[in-house]
Amino acid sequence: MPEQLTAEPRPARRPAASPQVDPAAPGSYDGPVAQPISKDDVAHVARLARLALSDDELEQYTSQLAGVLRHAADIEALDIDNVEATAHPFPLVNVLREDVPTPSLDRDEVLAQAPEVDQERFRIPRILGEAP
Amino acid sequence: MSDDTLSGWEVVVGLEVHCELRTETKLFCGCRNVFGDEPNTNVCPVCLGLPGSLPVLNKQAVEYAIRIGRALHCRVQPSMFHRKNYFYPDMPKDFQISQYDVPVNADGWLELPSGKRVGIVRAHMEEDTGKTTHVGGGGRIHGAAHSLVDYNRAGVPLVEIVSDPDMRSADEARDYVDELRAILVATGASDGKMEEGSLRVDCNVSIRPQGSTALGTRCEIKNMNSLRSLGRAIVYEASRQVEVLSSGGSVVQETRHWDEADGRTHAMRSKEEAFDYRYFPEPDLVSLAPSQEWVRAVEDALPVLPAERRRRVAEAAGVQAGSEPVATVVRLGLDALVMATVAAKADAALALRRLANEVAGQLAESGVHDIDPDAFVRLVRMEHDGELTSAQARTVLKDFVADGGDPKAIARQLGFEAMGSQELAGAVETVISANPKEWERFSCGDDKLVGFFVGKVKAATGGKADLRAATEMLRRRRGA
Numbered sequence: 222m223p224e225q226l227t228a229e230p231r232p233a234r235r236p237a238a239s240p241q242v243d244p245a246a247p248g249s250y251d252g253p254v255a256q257p258i259s260k261d262d263v264a265h266v267a268r269l270a271r272l273a274l275s276d277d278e279l280e281q282y283t284s285q286l287a288g289v290l291r292h293a294a295d296i297e298a299l300d301i302d303n304v305e306a307t308a309h310p311f312p313l314v315n316v317l318r319e320d321v322p323t324p325s326l327d328r329d330e331v332l333a334q335a336p337e338v339d340q341e342r343f344r345i346p347r348i349l350g351e352a353p
Numbered sequence: 354m355s356d357d358t359l360s361g362w363e364v365v366v367g368l369e370v371h372c373e374l375r376t377e378t379k380l381f382c383g384c385r386n387v388f389g390d391e392p393n394t395n396v397c398p399v400c401l402g403l404p405g406s407l408p409v410l411n412k413q414a415v416e417y418a419i420r421i422g423r424a425l426h427c428r429v430q431p432s433m434f435h436r437k438n439y440f441y442p443d444m445p446k447d448f449q450i451s452q453y454d455v456p457v458n459a460d461g462w463l464e465l466p467s468g469k470r471v472g473i474v475r476a477h478m479e480e481d482t483g484k485t486t487h488v489g490g491g492g493r494i495h496g497a498a499h500s501l502v503d504y505n506r507a508g509v510p511l512v513e514i515v516s517d518p519d520m521r522s523a524d525e526a527r528d529y530v531d532e533l534r535a536i537l538v539a540t541g542a543s544d545g546k547m548e549e550g551s552l553r554v555d556c557n558v559s560i561r562p563q564g565s566t567a568l569g570t571r572c573e574i575k576n577m578n579s580l581r582s583l584g585r586a587i588v589y590e591a592s593r594q595v596e597v598l599s600s601g602g603s604v605v606q607e608t609r610h611w612d613e614a615d616g617r618t619h620a621m622r623s624k625e626e627a628f629d630y631r632y633f634p635e636p637d638l639v640s641l642a643p644s645q646e647w648v649r650a651v652e653d654a655l656p657v658l659p660a661e662r663r664r665r666v667a668e669a670a671g672v673q674a675g676s677e678p679v680a681t682v683v684r685l686g687l688d689a690l691v692m693a694t695v696a697a698k699a700d701a702a703l704a705l706r707r708l709a710n711e712v713a714g715q716l717a718e719s720g721v722h723d724i725d726p727d728a729f730v731r732l733v734r735m736e737h738d739g740e741l742t743s744a745q746a747r748t749v750l751k752d753f754v755a756d757g758g759d760p761k762a763i764a765r766q767l768g769f770e771a772m773g774s775q776e777l778a779g780a781v782e783t784v785i786s787a788n789p790k791e792w793e794r795f796s797c798g799d800d801k802l803v804g805f806f807v808g809k810v811k812a813a814t815g816g817k818a819d820l821r822a823a824t825e826m827l828r829r830r831r832g833a
């Protein structure tokens with residue numbers, strides 16, 4: 222039986238995932254609050270995602286991501302102890318296919334998309350470092 | 354591992370084993386899963402990571418994962434898939450679909466032939482990566498001019514089995530991999546071929562002072578492609594860490610590469626930043642929640658696994674389950690012959706000895722003929738009943754194992770036939786006249802002496818006598 226979701230925030234509950242979020246500030250998007258994410262954090266994430274961002278862009282994304290994180294903090298402040306966790310918005314599990322081969326692509330067509338080809342393989346520049 | 358090198362220290366080993374599943378197709382697409390096909394012939398928009406393509410989970414891969422999980426006594430639980438993000442050309446999507454905080458199998462154990470249990474933390478599903486070949490620089494990544502990628506392997510289903518840090522020596526680590534491989538092969542989930550890369554082992558090695566229970570800083574060793582390299586790498590790495598700590602240094606947690614040629618581990622090129630895979634739930638896949646019925650059906654269909662086979666053989670032969678001969682015959686798949694001996698009410702302990710010593714040795718040296726259980730049991734009987742001396746029986750066994758055939762016929766060809774009854778009677782008479790006092794006591798009912806006389810007959814005939822016939826003859830002679 223599904224439990225009733227209670228919207229009343231429990232004051233003692235701190236957001237778990239973003240400890241930098243000011244717990245006193247959920248819901249207030251305007252006004253000066255402690256930044257839940259720093260420009261360095263954004264630069265780090267951008268580097269991981271191989272995004273080249275200008276300084277202006279870093280500023281812009283830092284403030285936008287801060288808004289997203291404050292919203293997440295609001296949700297985390299809710300008492301959801303009695304709500305069953307879901308992994309996906311659709312009520313579906315076990316979407317499976319039979320182990321039956323289907324035709325693959327034509328190799329020439331595939332390799333025609335590669336910047337360079339050598340010995341029927343994708344030829345790629347020198348790699349720095351081992352596979353993670 | 355020499356005790357000198359490690360004196361005062363204990364090595365602690367945990368293993369991560371990736372095994373490729375023996376499905377017809379890949380994990381999320383219908384491309385064929387075949388080792389050794391022409392490069393880039395088994396690829397499609399899904400496994401090439403082309404925009405707009407969507408993964409669909411292979412049911413057979415899930416079944417294999419459940420087989421592995423249950424064979425390792427894991428809990429099979431509802432699970433989900435995550436994206437593990439990294440940029441490397443072996444994965445064209447720039448992420449690998451794996452399982453993160455909720456793996457399909459968790460909390461199991463594996464029993465080594467010694468009887469020791471190694472904890473299994475998890476056995477989760479994920480997709481394999483493409484295969485890169487480094488050109489120039491001797492095939493090593495450093496110094497390579499460029500690399501070539503074949504995506505046939507990208508998306509092949511894997512199960513990664515993570516053990517607890519429960520192993521305490523290189524030998525134990527090898528036993529673990531050997532046992533795990535035997536289980537994987539028995540379940541039919543994987544072919545367990547290390548040389549073809551369908552079984553890949555990474556190990557975490559740390560050391561600590563003997564008697565300590567805290568774990569030391571560990572290094573992860575990669576690139577061992579045989580059990581032998583695994584053992585060598587652990588021995589080397591443990592002594593390297595002993596040296597570091599003994600000279601006042603500290604072990605740095607890092608990934609190290611095993612170099613088979615120089616017999617050392619090397620720190621891999623230092624990364625600019627620690628790996629941050631930014632795992633997040635794979636939005637294109639829904640949860641996996643195998644029903645209890647499915648799990649039970651898969652479990653019921655599992656074959657008898659090596660640990661249970663060892664228990665059965667040990668019980669049949671009346672020896673310890675953790676004993677070496679038992680482990681050997683099960684590892685080599687010879688246990689059915691022991692069980693056939695038991696079923697025929699012949700000497701199972703003798704069968705076990707011959708299989709674990711002579712037959713196992715022969716197997717290691719050369720191929721063998723399929724061994725016919727009935728004929729094998731007949732040979733065990735011939736030895737047990739004294740028709741053949743143990744030396745003769747071993748010679749017959751060798752020919753029989755190499756070429757098959759009927760043990761009696763082989764014995765006859767080798768001239769090991771028990772001597773005729775005339776000749777035997779002559780030998781018995783000689784022995785009696787040579788030992789009058791003992792014969793007197795035997796004749797008066799001291800039956801223990803039958804063994805004494807049989808032994809004398811055996812010696813006098815150079816082991817050719819049928820000892821059961823000799824025994825009967827001695828008893829008849831006494832009654833006369």
Ligand SMILES: [Zn+2]
Nearest residue numbers: 382384397400
């Ligand atoms: Zn494909």
